[in-house]
Amino acid sequence: SAVISQKPSRDICQRGTSLTIQCQVDSQVTMMFWYRQQPGQSLTLIATANQGSEATYESGFVIDKFPISRPNLTFSTLTVSNMSPEDSSIYLCSGSLNYEQYFGPGTRLTVT
Amino acid sequence: DAKTTQPNSMESNEEEPVHLPCNHSTISGTDYIHWYRQLPSQGPEYVIHGLTSNVNNRMASLAIAEDRKSSTLILHRATLRDAAVYYCILIGIQGAQKLVFGQGTRLTINP
Numbered sequence: 127s128a129v130i131s132q133k134p135s136r137d138i139c140q141r142g143t144s145l146t147i148q149c150q151v152d153s154q155v156t157m158m159f160w161y162r163q164q165p166g167q168s169l170t171l172i173a174t175a176n177q178g179s180e181a182t183y184e185s186g187f188v189i190d191k192f193p194i195s196r197p198n199l200t201f202s203t204l205t206v207s208n209m210s211p212e213d214s215s216i217y218l219c220s221g222s223l224n225y226e227q228y229f230g231p232g233t234r235l236t237v238t
Numbered sequence: 239d240a241k242t243t244q245p246n247s248m249e250s251n252e253e254e255p256v257h258l259p260c261n262h263s264t265i266s267g268t269d270y271i272h273w274y275r276q277l278p279s280q281g282p283e284y285v286i287h288g289l290t291s292n293v294n295n296r297m298a299s300l301a302i303a304e305d306r307k308s309s310t311l312i313l314h315r316a317t318l319r320d321a322a323v324y325y326c327i328l329i330g331i332q333g334a335q336k337l338v339f340g341q342g343t344r345l346t347i348n349p
Contacts, residue, residue, distance in 0.1 A: 156335070157336075159337075161339075168323075168340060169276075169337075171336055218282075222335040225272075225287060226284040227274075227282075227284065229281030229282050229283065231280060
C-alpha cells in the first residue's frame, strides 16, 4: 500500500498570486496524478506527473497555469499560477501501485 | 474511455445489505471495472475491481453481469461509516491507470 501526504492542507490566497502544493508518497509508486474537485462536484484529472519529464495534461488544463514537477518516484508538486476565485477547489494528488490508486487528503484552496 | 451510469443517490439502513448498480453498456473486452469511494472530507479510496468473474474482499463484493454491461457493488452489512460517494470507473488494460470520475452515487446510511 501507499500513504500520501499533501502540504499545505488548506490555504487562502489572493488573486494573482501562485501556490505550490507538495505531494509526498511513502513508497515508490508507478504513476502520480493531480486532480481537482470543485465544491460539490466530482474529481477532474488535471495531469499525469511524469518522473523527470514534462507532465501530461488533460484537455482544458495547460502547463502555464498548472506547472507540475516530479523529480523522483515519491514526490511531486503542483503550482496553481496567477490564481482567480474560479481556482478555489480541493486539489488532490494520487499515486498508483499495482491495480490501486491511493489518494492524498487534498489541499483546500480558497482564492479571494 | 467507456462511460458509466450510476444513480445519483441511494439510501439504506444500518446493518442491511446495499446494492449499488452501475451500467457500462459500451465496455470493451479489456476494460476492468473498478469501484472507489470518497468518504466526507477525504480523498477517494479503492474498494474493489474485477474483469469478468464476481469478486469478494473484506470491504465488499462485486457482481458482474454475464454480458459485462452492468455490475453491482454489494456492501453486505452497511455501517454508518459506509456513507460516501461511490464511483464506478472503467480502466482499460492499456490504460495509464488514470481515473475518470463520473458523478457517482451518494450513499446515505440511516441509523
